[in-house]
Amino acid sequence: MKTVIAFWNILLKDMRNYYLKPPNISWGIIFPFAWMLMLFLKSQTPVDVRTILAGVMAMSILFGTTSMLAVTITFERRSRSFERLLLSPISLTWLMLAKTLGAILFGIVNAFVPVFIALFFTSLSNIDWAIVFVSIIFIAITSTFLGLFIAVSVSEVFEAQTFSNFFRFPMVFLCGLFIPVSQLPVFLRLLSYLVPLTYGADLLKIAINRNGHIAEAISFPVLLAFSVILFLISKRNIQHRWIY
């Protein structure tokens, strides 16, 4: 029960302190909106909006979660308030889950902003919403844990931003959103399969446009494996770098 109280209050504090702040909410809306608008202006028909939807959703989650988590943890680390959490009796696993759950929820909400905007431009019928929802959850989890991995690998907020972009932009271009993975040169294609977003975006493509190229039975376990690995590496990094 004590762990539940601590877990819930860490989550609640982060939501109030970081995620539900007006600048973040506006950023969470503006960012996907800008992506949508940009790609919509390039597209010719309502069907095209639907084609780009999977990509915009994936990017919204990726950018939202990695930025928030990398910055908030680095900021708390700098102000030493993260030390307070490490000194409390909650286990490191629960502490990290509490810190990341806020970002995961933020990512999930972010993913639905483009969906909401798309409603005004195109029909969203014949979409497998169950797969969409599960995919969003998986992309949010892997992206958040990627943010966590970045946060525990750096010590300054600006380093977190730079390091995040080092991962995010290559991922956007490698995951098949702009150029289909099958059209990438062989070595880049191999690299794209090492990027979790490739599997998440592909799942969304299957659910929205039925044009994914990786089977769901492969994508879900791979995303799960990425989540577990990133979480374990981050936990190990905290244990070794912050508890010296």
Added chain:
Amino acid sequence: MNEHILKVDNLTKKFNDFLAVDSLNFSVIRNEIFGFLGPNGAGKTTTINMLTGLARPTSGSIYFREMDYTAHIKKAQEIIGIVPDDSNLYEELDAFQNLCFCASLYGIRKSERESRARSLLQQFHLSEAGKKPFKFYSKGMKRKLTIAAGIIHQPSILFLDEPTTGIDVASARQIRSLIKNLNTAGTTIFMTTHYIEEAERLCHRIAFIVKGQIIKIGSVNELMEDVQKDRIIQFSFDNDVTLDQFDQDFCRQFQQCSFERISESVIRLRSSKALDLMPFMTFFDSRGIKIIEAKIIKPSLEEVFVKVTGIERELMRKDKESKKA
């Protein structure tokens, strides 16, 4: 019988080849204020970090209430309160929110944590000022609230790392008084400091730590035994005088006493026997050294520290200044 809240056996911490803490052995008795006194870099904070779970000991054992927690210090964190040398509460939260959040980390239920937070704010005179976000507090207020956050879960032992460093005199006085009151109310306190006077004033027992080793440990009276018999006279000279000229002559003539330079124009003479002023006056006068003040100094803990550790006053003073800066 004195109950040991904390016991440490051969606690050692190495960073690669650097030995930061070297085989520490000490214990903290229930209801005492135990002081860890030493200059910057002596290993005080590293020791606290090992005792509270922010650092892993290279070797040695840590016992809380007679139970070995070395390998799983996390389990001991419920009974530990920590106030770090730099306030580490949440900038955006006000005092009440900060205290409630800290209590929640220990699994305290909402009604209970709110009641404890209100009572602590009153006790620490922060009820009114505490309505602002933490980032707007003065350093003294920040430190007081950090102490309140450290005790909200009613720990068996409170670790205070340099509690009055970097804050103004009035706030430092308030915090010392708070520490005294907490101890009177039954909280066992382990504090580190490099202010000798603070340790002397607050602590029941003190350990001198230098270069990772405990040099001496005991109650203030026990530590003072070494110097209590000493007679000390301090001479202040005219500023223009350089004292180098008489060093050798002085040592030859007054073999029963030692002397120590406090500054360019101030020296202290120390002897275990009674000191007669006249021979000294004559000695200085014969060398044209003008005395502007001569006074008897009551031995203090600082004398013990200097004697035992060999660390000059000047070094500790510089430490204080650098910490303040």
